Amino acid sequence: MLNKEEYFRYNRQMLIPEIGEKGQVRLKKASVLVIGAGGLGAPILMYLAAAGVGHIGIVDADRIELSNLQRQVLFETQQLGQTKTSAAIQKLKLLNPHIELREYPIMIHSKNALGLIESYDLVIDGSDNLPTRYLVNDACYLRNKPLIYGAIFRFEGQVSLFNAVLPNGERGPNYRDLFPTPPPPDMAPNCADSGVLGVLPGVIGSMMASEAVKFILQKGTSLSGRLFIWDALDFSTFELQIEALVDNPLRGNPPQLKELIDYEAFCASDALSDVNILEITVKEYETARLTENILLLDVREPHEFKLVNLGGISIPLGELAQRCDELNKEAKIICVCKTGVRSKEALLLLQKQGFGHTFNLKGGIMAYQEQVNPTLPRY
């Protein structure tokens, strides 16, 4: 099954009693689907490819941007603009020509998720948003696929294994046992909004790769039923025991959830929906700014404002509570940030302070770049 070159290549891990030739053959026969070729995807893909996992699928619809390279060490500066899946495959083929790689340069969604995961033994979620995390979790539950989970935020990361077969034949806990209800969208920020330490996905993604290899080998004790958390800032760790919830909608008899749902809608709900959040689209804004008297309030950090702005005044979200009195309460205020998440928080804050005429610029500067002015610099 292994050729001579492979015996040399994998020698250092085949020397480990838990792996040996049998384990190496297992790795070669294994098929793993990695969702997201970003910060977490980079170390996951490189270590799985290097270890000789025989069949690897990569799902990601994005193209490489300059702001990715601080942490997505799979890519090079000269590859800017290339699809992440094709750049990943180029690199991984050079790393290990003995494995089969398949690219899916598409968004995973409710219509294609079950088909995508169908032919793989193990799924790894390195995506960057909550709707995808619930989607991948539910799809893996419905198709009985084990799922390695990892997520990051600034200095902090989480890892677990969901849906693994337990000794009694049942499936281990899943994401809905850990987080039954999504928080309001601005309270589960992604890397683009809140930033991330470059090395953090390196560490968390490597832990995910290590769990994947152990899972394939069926060796050691997995993270099933446990959430591991690491905070790099003070180097503290925490382990939470995850228990199966009786009211997990995937599990009941009969289950409430028997098929995939609209996850964008599921994650969009806000406990404070009684507060009026009026949104205007970037196209509506383009017309309104020419015909109406509007105060554009940019709540991003000053260094972001310097990179690109649509004019207006700059008050970072963190200073807004103290600096509200710089704004005219009677003015029509449109809040803007990079993606439309922080600006929503700003809007809630202003409404509490008695500002009555406030709007959120939907999708933020990124939407403006896409739909109105593609020449603005991206970051």
Next chain:
Amino acid sequence: MITTEIIAFGIAKDILKQKKILCQSPSGKISEIRQKLIADYPEFERLSSLKFAVETRYVSDDYVVKSREIVVLIPPVSGG
């Protein structure tokens, strides 16, 4: 009054503006601690779905924290 140590991760750490705080409540019941956190840090109201862990497990709102037990707040994070 009972004093409980609280350790926060993710966005909860942002809301508290620190990793650890001490929280005073009449009897140390989780529901009281939740109320107190919302009173001191109103943004917690929007995180109503947040579950509280004591030591290494989630506990329900009627759980009473024993002396020296630490409450841990673990909101979801989504980055990748």
